[in-house]
Amino acid sequence: MKRKIIKTSDGSTTIFLEEWNEHYHSKHGAINEAYHVFINNGLEEFRDTSVNILEIGFGTGLNAFITLIETPKLNLTVNYEGVEAYPVVKEEINKLNYVEELKAHHKKDSFNLMHDCEWGKKVEITSYFSLKKRQHFFSEIKDLNTFDLIYFDAFGARVQPELWDKEIFLKMYNALKEKGILVTYAAKGSVRRAMQEVGFKVERLPGPPGKREMLRAIKGSY
Numbered sequence: 001m002k003r004k005i006i007k008t009s010d011g012s013t014t015i016f017l018e019e020w021n022e023h024y025h026s027k028h029g030a031i032n033e034a035y036h037v038f039i040n041n042g043l044e045e046f047r048d049t050s051v052n053i054l055e056i057g058f059g060t061g062l063n064a065f066i067t068l069i070e071t072p073k074l075n076l077t078v079n080y081e082g083v084e085a086y087p088v089v090k091e092e093i094n095k096l097n098y099v100e101e102l103k104a105h106h107k108k109d110s111f112n113l114m115h116d117c118e119w120g121k122k123v124e125i126t127s128y129f130s131l132k133k134r135q136h137f138f139s140e141i142k143d144l145n146t147f148d149l150i151y152f153d154a155f156g157a158r159v160q161p162e163l164w165d166k167e168i169f170l171k172m173y174n175a176l177k178e179k180g181i182l183v184t185y186a187a188k189g190s191v192r193r194a195m196q197e198v199g200f201k202v203e204r205l206p207g208p209p210g211k212r213e214m215l216r217a218i219k220g221s222y
Helices: 030-040 062-074 107-118 166-175 189-197
Strands: 003-007 013-017 052-055 077-083 123-126 127-136 147-152 176-184 201-208 213-217
Touching: 003 107, 030 176, 052 062, 052 201, 062 077, 062 107, 062 127, 123 213, 127 189, 147 166, 166 189, 176 201, 189 213
Parallel strands: 052 077, 052 147, 077 127, 147 176
Antiparallel strands: 003 013, 123 127, 176 213, 201 213
């Protein structure tokens, strides 16, 4: 499938899949979307503690990198696991401008280590952030009561509807600890209902640039 690097509206880059007409991150701003959905409405729910995060769609590593940048501001220690069936190649990573756009030159070595470290092995990126990249399909996830927070950043339901059905969200529900949180850029009614069917309490929240709403789901009573 043909892929190319494009600039989004906030100046940050993303990967565009021409055959699917699908972007890895929002064309309205890759960095803006990541902050709004995953940091402002996800990570910032936790402070002064240790947090286990599962990312569904590790992709370019943008969400993980921003999480690493924001973690010390919240006095957190983060254990991060990113699931990706088809890893982005190094040649593409080198063309992304996240370090520059985030003004994070002091974290460039950490960004490179995230992409260079071995898959399937937990690696300490910094003293407060560890990463384990997992190469397998989302349908193969079997974690139970492990994660405090899930970043659900799969390709959209338009191109991969099987990633947004009840079976996948049951796996997400099972993977979360009680009162764990799942955040996603998606807001379709069918997605919200699939989450509710497996037991999530679902909130509609204002969406990132270019989207009216997003969803946040909580496991159990809250």
